Amino acid sequence: MLDAIKSFLSPLRQPNDKKKSTLAPILPAITPPTLHFPLHTERQQPLYPTVKPKQQVSQGEIIANTLKNDAPLHAPINGTILDIAFKFDNQTKNILLKTDTQTQNTHTLPIISTSQAIKNIQKENIESIHAQLEQSGVVGMGGAAFSTIEKIKISYKKNVHTVVINLCECEPIIICDQALTEYHTKDIIVGILLLIQCVQAKKAIIVIENNKPLAIQKLQESITDAYPITLFIVKSIYPSGHEKQLVEYLSGEKLREKTLPYDYGYAVFNVSTCYALQRAYYFNEPLTKRILTISDGNTxxxxxxxxxxxxxxxxxxxxxxxxxxxxxxxxxxxxxxxxxxxxxxxxxxxxxxxxxxxxxxxxxxxNSTTHLPCIRCGECVDACPVDLLPQQLYWFAKAQQHEKLQNYRLFDCIECGNCAFVCPSKIPLVQYYRIQKKQISEKALENYQIQQAKERFEKRNIRLEKEKEKHKKMLQEKRIQAQQKLAEKQNLLKEKEGQANLQKSPSQAVAIARAKARARKQKNQSQLS
Known part of the structure; x- marks a missing residue:
C-alpha cells in the first residue's frame, strides 16, 4: 500500500472542509406512502414497464426494463402498482407504487460472510459474476449512471490493467461517499476486489482527497499487503474527481480526444458503485436505495x-x-x-x-437567468481545468454552430462550473454547453436513425428484388418441369399405341379402320342435318 499526497493543477480553491461532516450516523431510509418512477433511465433511455396497474410486486422485482444494454428498474419495497400514467410534467410516464410496510423484507442475509468472500474472491468464475450482475440494476453512482455491468464487460474486453476507485468527492457540501466509506469500509473493499476479478485487472487504486481523515484511517486499517489495492491521497482541489483527470494524473499520459480511460488500461468506478456491486453479488440485492447528502447550507x-x-x-x-x-x-x-x-x-x-x-x-x-454581456476578460480560460476556450464555446453555442463547437472540443467539457463561477458577467456558461451537447447528441441520434432507416429500406428493396427473381425463377423451373412431364406422357402414350398396333392382326386393324371411318361419317352427317 502506498500513500502519497499529490496535487492536481487547478486555478480555483473551493471551501471544502469535510473533516467534521460525518460525525452523525447515516440515517435509515424512510418509506413514503407512494414511490414514483419515471419511465426513462438516468441517461434518458426509455424504460418499458413489466408490470400493470393493480399488480402486486415484491421487493427486488423488476418493474421496468430497457431494450438496450442499460440497467433495469426494481421495486425497492413490496407494494401495489397504483398507475402507469403521465404525471407532473405531462411529458414522461411514471410508475406509481403504493408501498406496503407490513410485509416488506426487513433484512437480507448474505450468501457467505465477508471474510469468506475475500478468501474465495479469486476463485469466482468471471462468467458467473457477469451473469449474476446482469439484472442487478447497478449503474455508475457518481453521476454518469452508465450500466456498470456493461462497463465491466468493456473493461474486460479491453484488457484493463488498473481499476481506479474514485473517492475524491471534490464538490463542497457533498459527503455521501465519505460517509459510506467510514461506515461500510470492509464491504467496499470486498466490492473493489470483486471488480478486480470481474475485469481481470492487476490492481486497484483508491484516489481520495486529504480532507477525509476518518475515511483514510478506516481504509488504511482495512487494506492489507495481501490485497492488490493502493491508497492514493491527493490534495483537496476542485475539480479533482473527473475520471479523465484522474487517469491523466495516475498514468502521466494526456488522453487524446474521443478516447476513454479503457483505451489506456484504466477503468474508473465510484466507491458507491463498489458497495452496490458487493450487495448485488453477495446479498442478491439489486440497486434500490442509495445514500444522499441533504443540506440547507448549514447542516x-x-x-x-x-x-x-x-x-x-x-x-x-x-x-x-x-x-x-x-x-x-x-x-x-x-x-x-x-x-x-x-x-x-x-x-x-x-x-x-x-x-x-x-x-x-x-x-x-x-444557472443564472440574467447576465451581462461578455467582456472578453479571459478569466474563464484561466479557470478551465481541461484547457478549453469557454469564451469561444459560448459564442459558438449562442450561434448554434455545432461543427465549430465540436472542433473546439465541446464534449471534453466536464461541466465543473469553474468558468461560470469566475465569470464577472454572470453568464451561465455551463447551461449553454449542456443545451448544445444535448442538441448535438439528439441530431447525431436522428442522423443515425435516418441512416439506419435508409439502410433498412435499401436492404428491404434488395431482399424483395431477390425474392422476386427467386419466385420468377421458381415459376420458370416449374413451367419447364410441367412441359417436360407432359412431353414424357405424350411420348409414353405414343409408345403404348405403337406397341398395341404391332400386336394387332391385319384383319383387326382393317376392322378398326372401318369402324373409325363409319364414326367420322356419322359425325359429319349429323352435323349437316
Whole structure:
C-alpha cells in the first residue's frame, strides 16, 4: 500500500472542509406512502414497464426494463402498482407504487460472510459474476449512471490493467461517499476486489482527497499487503474527481480526444458503485436505495433513500423549508448541480445530493437567468481545468454552430462550473454547453436513425428484388418441369399405341379402320342435318 499526497493543477480553491461532516450516523431510509418512477433511465433511455396497474410486486422485482444494454428498474419495497400514467410534467410516464410496510423484507442475509468472500474472491468464475450482475440494476453512482455491468464487460474486453476507485468527492457540501466509506469500509473493499476479478485487472487504486481523515484511517486499517489495492491521497482541489483527470494524473499520459480511460488500461468506478456491486453479488440485492447528502447550507445530513422517494418527502422529514422565490433547489453539488424548478422529482440512482440554498447567499452562476454581456476578460480560460476556450464555446453555442463547437472540443467539457463561477458577467456558461451537447447528441441520434432507416429500406428493396427473381425463377423451373412431364406422357402414350398396333392382326386393324371411318361419317352427317 502506498500513500502519497499529490496535487492536481487547478486555478480555483473551493471551501471544502469535510473533516467534521460525518460525525452523525447515516440515517435509515424512510418509506413514503407512494414511490414514483419515471419511465426513462438516468441517461434518458426509455424504460418499458413489466408490470400493470393493480399488480402486486415484491421487493427486488423488476418493474421496468430497457431494450438496450442499460440497467433495469426494481421495486425497492413490496407494494401495489397504483398507475402507469403521465404525471407532473405531462411529458414522461411514471410508475406509481403504493408501498406496503407490513410485509416488506426487513433484512437480507448474505450468501457467505465477508471474510469468506475475500478468501474465495479469486476463485469466482468471471462468467458467473457477469451473469449474476446482469439484472442487478447497478449503474455508475457518481453521476454518469452508465450500466456498470456493461462497463465491466468493456473493461474486460479491453484488457484493463488498473481499476481506479474514485473517492475524491471534490464538490463542497457533498459527503455521501465519505460517509459510506467510514461506515461500510470492509464491504467496499470486498466490492473493489470483486471488480478486480470481474475485469481481470492487476490492481486497484483508491484516489481520495486529504480532507477525509476518518475515511483514510478506516481504509488504511482495512487494506492489507495481501490485497492488490493502493491508497492514493491527493490534495483537496476542485475539480479533482473527473475520471479523465484522474487517469491523466495516475498514468502521466494526456488522453487524446474521443478516447476513454479503457483505451489506456484504466477503468474508473465510484466507491458507491463498489458497495452496490458487493450487495448485488453477495446479498442478491439489486440497486434500490442509495445514500444522499441533504443540506440547507448549514447542516449536512446523510440519509439512505429508496429509489423513487419524492424529494418533497425528504425535505419535509428534515424540516427544510423551500420557497422558490428565495431558495435554489439543487440536485447535485453547488458547483456542478442542476436547479430543479419544482418538487415533483424523485430520488434517482445517480442523485448524490439535495440542496436548498438561499439565492441571496448562493448564486449559481451556471444557472443564472440574467447576465451581462461578455467582456472578453479571459478569466474563464484561466479557470478551465481541461484547457478549453469557454469564451469561444459560448459564442459558438449562442450561434448554434455545432461543427465549430465540436472542433473546439465541446464534449471534453466536464461541466465543473469553474468558468461560470469566475465569470464577472454572470453568464451561465455551463447551461449553454449542456443545451448544445444535448442538441448535438439528439441530431447525431436522428442522423443515425435516418441512416439506419435508409439502410433498412435499401436492404428491404434488395431482399424483395431477390425474392422476386427467386419466385420468377421458381415459376420458370416449374413451367419447364410441367412441359417436360407432359412431353414424357405424350411420348409414353405414343409408345403404348405403337406397341398395341404391332400386336394387332391385319384383319383387326382393317376392322378398326372401318369402324373409325363409319364414326367420322356419322359425325359429319349429323352435323349437316
Amino acid at each position: 449536512h445530513i446523510n440519509q439512505w433513500a429508496l429509489i423513487g422517494t419524492p424529494i418533497k418527502t425528504l425535505l419535509h422529514k428534515h424540516a427544510i423549508d423551500y420557497n422558490p422565490n428565495i431558495h435554489h433547489l439543487i440536485m447535485g453539488g453547488p458547483m456542478n448541480g442542476q436547479i430543479l424548478t419544482t418538487l415533483h422529482h424523485c430520488v434517482s440512482k445517480n442523485m448524490n445530493c439535495l440542496l436548498v440554498l438561499p439565492k441571496a447567499k448562493h448564486t449559481l452562476k451556471q
